[in-house]
Amino acid sequence: WIIIAFSNDHNHVMVRPRSVSYMDTISVYDILEREWKRLMNEYNLEENEWLQGLYKIRESWIPIYNRSTFFVGMNTTQRSESINSFVNASTTLQEFVLKLEKVVDSRLEVERKKDYESRHKSSILTTGSKLEEHGASIYTRNMFSKFQDELEKINKFTQKDRPRYVYQVSNNFEAQHKFIVDIDLTTKITHFNCQLYEFLGMFCRHILVIFQAKGVVQIPSHFIFQHWTKDANKGIDISFTRNNFDGQSNTSKILRRMHAQQEENMLIDLVEESKKIYKFIVMEINRVHTLAMIMKTESFTDDRVTPLEPIQNNENQVFLIK
Structure with a gap:
């Protein structure tokens, strides 16, 4: 995770995690390979054993290789920082137990407050679409904000029909970046290569633009990740x-x-x-x-x-x- 943190702060050439969802996955891999080789050649680092070792295990630390793995939208840096914020290598066992009680208590209070706000405070709708209304009715306020951001971006994309209900979605401003959306409009079973759903559990703008064009007004139930809903804590078996x-x-x-x-x-x-x-x-x-x-x-x-x-x-x- 230290490598990723350094990359996020100092590397303006390699593709950063935030940019992945805007680009065709295959194109990202090509860009990564090309830019890595360019950097090695430019700074005469082809024989550097440490860097070559890093390159061999690139799947372990470069975010784009983990897009198909569900990480709840978090990266390893965030997970480490959340733990390091209250314990470290010098923390004694007694201190750990005391701090753990305080942390758990604090997190429970925050969760209860967020649950109350999600259930009793209305979100502001900006697009006027049925999909947005449905998202606001099921998602927590935080996750609806992410969903709404994806929905607001669909106007930047156009969809092009292809055989077997396979669509090519491209950005009007960056036409070279294309995304493939494979969908069965009867079962609403989909596959999309930006992999935001696999990584975060949230629909991406590429599938939402297809839903909008085809008149789909609700998020398919089997694609609603229960953990992100307002009722996630309801009926928990205690x-x-x-x-x-x-x-x-x-x-x-x-x-x-x-x-x-x-x-x-x-x-x-x-x-x-x-x-x-x-x-x-x-x-x-x-x-x-x-x-x-x-x-x-x-x-x-x-x-x-x-x-x-x-x-x-x-x-x-x-x-x-x-």
């Missing part, structure tokens, strides 16, 4: 947490918090079902909150608090205080 959470005093604070938040998320999902359920849940939350505050005031310690235990009631798990 049986593992329930079965493994002992509720004892030696359980860390962060585990207790995670367990309580998962139970709370299930209730939040239920309040959307009906007003009756909503009123009942709010009433019970207020009652439990009052009892908890009384317990806190009376200075009950963890070892005197009976753990919450699940019981079965009409196939739904309910938690009661013994």
